[in-house]
Amino acid sequence: MSELIASESQKLYHDTIITLYEIDASFYGGGVLRFQASSNQTLRFNGYEYFPYPIQANGFEYTGRGQAPQPTLTASVLDLSFTAQLLSANNLENCDVRRIKTYRKFLDDGSDPQPTATLVVDEFYIARMSSKTKDQVTFALASKIDMRGKQIPGxxxxxxxxxxxxxxxxxxxxxxxxxxxxxxxxxxxxxxxxxxxxxxxxxxxxxxxxxxxxxxxxxxxxxxxxxxxxxx
Structure with missing residues (x-):
């Protein structure tokens, strides 16, 4: 955690927390999908645009019981470009997922733009598609320390x-x-x-x-x- 984030988080009243998501589909020759559900407007951070998109994320928090989180990511499939990416990339299986949290003021158009100031960056990968309906799809994520099912030693x-x-x-x-x-x-x-x-x-x-x-x-x-x- 940077000094800027530490200082901001200790204030009695601090700025709104913004959560940004990235799905890297380059594993299948695609691009990086960047989106967020914090605003109805496109947000820009560190030079990248994060488009508004209906998404729900659960289970990212650590419980302190010694187990790594096993979060889920639920997204709408009503957007044709997202659906096309989904179908062409084996349901995005094995694609890296990043959840970035920062304060609104640190966005590129914020009152104090700071492209490297992040509250936390959670890194996971898509283990599988756990459910799908006509309206939405849910992905089960796994921590990168799970090594995508590989045993240690190799x-x-x-x-x-x-x-x-x-x-x-x-x-x-x-x-x-x-x-x-x-x-x-x-x-x-x-x-x-x-x-x-x-x-x-x-x-x-x-x-x-x-x-x-x-x-x-x-x-x-x-x-x-x-x-x-x-x-x-």
Whole structure:
């Protein structure tokens, strides 16, 4: 929170709070939708125009119970441009959403324009469309720290098994197929799954350190497992 916002919020009587919304549809090749329900007039902040639009937002506040908010955003679908964006962008799923709060005086046409003075900026993304009627649509939002459903860490920690995809021999072309390979090995030494020397068409990695050392020798091993991992 900036000093300007802190000073304004401590006043006995302070200016009207304005809430602005942004939906970034660039994930689907679209633009940024900017709108607000605080005024019937177009508002301008930090050089951007925020158009009046029927919208309701709920659940943005933190409860202090240790859980991230799971807000919802309900907007009218009567506007043709918004509806077109909605249909062309997979219901806006995975698009970033920003809720910006500031005081009326800090808008571009306010008594004290301050483009960087914001009360709070909440950042979420659209997890899914939770409901839709002929008049409106409701989006369920999720916090960005949810990583869009990804697990942390991104890879599963397995001690002795390499998780990389090894090259595959293509009998029709008599050469290796590397399209889905994530292992960087492209050498001409061939070993079967038991580590025995073999021909190219029978080359299969054992997915352990032994198989990696056979192919790379004394070079650094790009082993896709975690041999130093221990049990807790």
């Amino acid at each position: 890879r599963q920690i397995i001690k002795g098994t390499c998780m990389f995809s090894y090259r595959v021999w293509n009998a029709e072309s008599n050469q290796f197929n590397y399209i889905n390979a994530t292992c960087p090995y492209s050498g001409s030494s061939y070993f079967d799954i038991n580590g025995n020397v073999t021909t190219a068409d029978k080359d299969i990695c054992s997915k352990d350190l032994k198989g990696c050392k056979l192919r790379y020798g004394d070079s650094p091993l790009p082993f896709g497992g975690f041999p130093g991992a221990g049990r807790y």
